[in-house]
Amino acid sequence: MIVSVASGKGGTGKTLIATSLALSLSDQTKVQLLDCDVEEPNTHIFLDIKAEQSSPALLLIPHIDEDKCTHCGVCAEVCAYNAIAALPKKVLVFPELCHGCGACSYLCPESAITEEGKEIGVIKQGSSGNIRLVAGELTLGEVAAPTVIREVKRHIDTAGDVIIDASPGTSCPVIEAIKDSDFCLLVTEPTPFGLNDLSLAVETTRKLGIPTGVIINRAGDNDQLIEQYCQEQDIPILLRIPLDRNIAVLYSKGIPLVEGMPDWRRDFLQLFHRIKEMLPTAEVSR
Amino acid sequence: MKELVIISGKGGTGKTSIAASFAALAQRKLLVDCDVDAADLHLILKPQVKENNEFWSGQSAFIDNEKCVECGLCEKVCRFNAITNNYVVDPISCEGCGLCARVCPVDAITMKDNMPGHWFVSETRYGTLVHAKLGIAEDNSGKLVTLIRTRAKAIAQEQSLDYIISDGPPGTGCPVIASLSGADVALLVTEPTLSGIHDLERIVSVCQHFGVPALACINKYDINEQNTAKIEEYCNSNSVNIVAKIPFDNSMIQALEHEMPVVEFSNSTATQHIRALWQNIVQELDDARTEKQT
Numbered sequence: 001m002i003v004s005v006a007s008g009k010g011g012t013g014k015t016l017i018a019t020s021l022a023l024s025l026s027d028q029t030k031v032q033l034l035d036c037d038v039e040e041p042n043t044h045i046f047l048d049i050k051a052e053q054s055s056p057a058l059l060l061i062p063h064i065d066e067d068k069c070t071h072c073g074v075c076a077e078v079c080a081y082n083a084i085a086a087l088p089k090k091v092l093v094f095p096e097l098c099h100g101c102g103a104c105s106y107l108c109p110e111s112a113i114t115e116e117g118k119e120i121g122v123i124k125q126g127s128s129g130n131i132r133l134v135a136g137e138l139t140l141g142e143v144a145a146p147t148v149i150r151e152v153k154r155h156i157d158t159a160g161d162v163i164i165d166a167s168p169g170t171s172c173p174v175i176e177a178i179k180d181s182d183f184c185l186l187v188t189e190p191t192p193f194g195l196n197d198l199s200l201a202v203e204t205t206r207k208l209g210i211p212t213g214v215i216i217n218r219a220g221d222n223d224q225l226i227e228q229y230c231q232e233q234d235i236p237i238l239l240r241i242p243l244d245r246n247i248a249v250l251y252s253k254g255i256p257l258v259e260g261m262p263d264w265r266r267d268f269l270q271l272f273h274r275i276k277e278m279l280p281t282a283e284v285s286r
Numbered sequence: 287m288k289e290l291v292i293i294s295g296k297g298g299t300g301k302t303s304i305a306a307s308f309a310a311l312a313q314r315k316l317l318v319d320c321d322v323d324a325a326d327l328h329l330i331l332k333p334q335v336k337e338n339n340e341f342w343s344g345q346s347a348f349i350d351n352e353k354c355v356e357c358g359l360c361e362k363v364c365r366f367n368a369i370t371n372n373y374v375v376d377p378i379s380c381e382g383c384g385l386c387a388r389v390c391p392v393d394a395i396t397m398k399d400n401m402p403g404h405w406f407v408s409e410t411r412y413g414t415l416v417h418a419k420l421g422i423a424e425d426n427s428g429k430l431v432t433l434i435r436t437r438a439k440a441i442a443q444e445q446s447l448d449y450i451i452s453d454g455p456p457g458t459g460c461p462v463i464a465s466l467s468g469a470d471v472a473l474l475v476t477e478p479t480l481s482g483i484h485d486l487e488r489i490v491s492v493c494q495h496f497g498v499p500a501l502a503c504i505n506k507y508d509i510n511e512q513n514t515a516k517i518e519e520y521c522n523s524n525s526v527n528i529v530a531k532i533p534f535d536n537s538m539i540q541a542l543e544h545e546m547p548v549v550e551f552s553n554s555t556a557t558q559h560i561r562a563l564w565q566n567i568v569q570e571l572d573d574a575r576t577e578k579q580t
Contacts, residue, residue: 007297009298010298010299010324010456011296011298015481039295039458039462039488040458042484045481045484078384080345080382099381099383100365101365101381102365103385106385140488140491141463143459167457168297168324169323169455170323170420170423171323173459175423191542192326192542192543192545196326197324200324203422248509251479251481252478252480253480253513
């Protein structure tokens with residue numbers, strides 16, 4: 001089963017949930033944790049896993065063979081991203097605008113364009129016990145987060161359970177991270193910002209057709225804000241983690257919740273089993 | 287006119303709460319919400335929309351199934367796995383490159399323009415706010431950010447304002463770079479957690495990469511003073527001036543629950559620190575101005 005963890009709003013506790021869920025499951029079974037928050041990957045801070053393998057995430061960008069190029073301008077004309085400028089005697093490529101679609105090389109009448117991989121990130125992998133961590137990291141100054149996320153997700157192994165930690169927001173990096181999951185956990189906090197961004201995240205999972213449940217982090221006196229919304233939208237609230245200074249301190253030190261407070265393991269296992277029960281078995285990725 | 291952008295790398299460190307307080311404290315300023323993906327500043331500023339504009343950007347492919355002969359070429363050339371088995375384009379995966387439409391032997395594929403969002407010029411009781419709403423699961427957030435920043439600058443110039451204050455998105459990727467590049471100063475809001483420190487280091491590098499001077503503000507600094515000391519050490523050795531250390535203060539959350547800037551909600555410790563923070567930033571922005579003139 002593939003379960004992704006997303007949120008809309010940043011800093012609500014996605015990584016806390018993803019790491020604690022993976023650790024709890026790993027007592028019983030093999031689990032893969034994918035860090036798809038490639039702009040700010042943080043799972044490695046909480047898990048004592050050394051990167052055993054590191055491979056580049058490449059974006060294919062065009063390379064023009066000047067000997068073959070007749071300066072016809074087709075490449076610049078077909079590029080939807082303005083990543084190529086064809087001057088009368090020179091073709092300029094702007095790699096930062098390139099999406100790696102391959103249209104220029106495919107359509108060049110002289111076969112003068114080959115593609116070269118430009119490193120825009122790295123994929124780090126390592127294991128500890130039953131957990132296999134695959135973490136993507138976007139190179140600083142690069143923009144193409146979805147390409148790095150796609151590369152992380154190529155390593156999905158559905159022989160065991162898969163947990164995906166997504167980035168905040170609702171746009172392309174989030175979509176790339178959560179699409180094809182069997183279930184998406186949305187982590188929120190009981191504030192007006194939390195509620196507003198939760199509603200955006202719910203719209204996102206609905207658009208993608210992914211079943212969803214909510215986790216309220218820093219739960220306390222204002223939970224009715226989220227409860228009312230979830231009731232109206234018919235979305236289950238699957239877990240509450242209270243506003244607790246001790247939990248905040250554990251987080252600040254990079255200690256997973258289920259290690260600092262092992263009683264929580266049971267709650268995370270129950271959470272996972274509830275998700276399983278909610279899904280028709282035939283449709284779950286294995 | 288000086289442009290300040292508030293970013294953080296890590297989400298949820300308090301960018302919007304601080305931006306809202308600056309809205310209340312600053313004079314002769316224009317506000318921009320560059321978090322077009324999950325915008326929240328409007329919840330506090332309560333804008334009245336004066337201008338509602340469509341944001342057109344990019345294209346998506348459509349297959350005419352009556353013309354389609356199911357040869358499979360489009361599926362073969364598409365790098366984004368956007369063509370499904372039944373020869374329907376998945377609009378979420380399609381990046382609009384148009385290669386399928388160009389190679390289709392029977393011209394069954396057309397490219398249509400997308401309207402991934404809206405952007406607004408609004409009035410608030412703190413002055414003009416330029417903001418946007420990217421549609422759900424849409425693309426091109428960087429372009430939308432660039433567009434609203436350009437419009438914001440034009441308005442600020444027309445009105446001869448002194449400051450543009452923009453609330454940025456989390457992360458280090460496309461919309462962050464679009465919010466940051468060319469700004470006069472970036473305020474980095476961080477927190478003393480290991481994740482906060484890791485993300486701060488990454489966002490400082492991005493600021494250096496784009497040549498934008500960075501200032502740091504440690505929010506909830508007393509949650510873990512050891513980590514705060516690590517942040518101070520890191521900032522000192524990377525020429526990042528720490529302009530505020532705000533203690534954990536419940537009034538920040540209470541103000542948020544009342545949808546008010548904390549500086550208007552109560553005269554709490556946090557309020558006093560944020561007032562001092564704004565004064566420090568004014569000083570830094572004015573210094574940046576003098577440096578440019580000399």
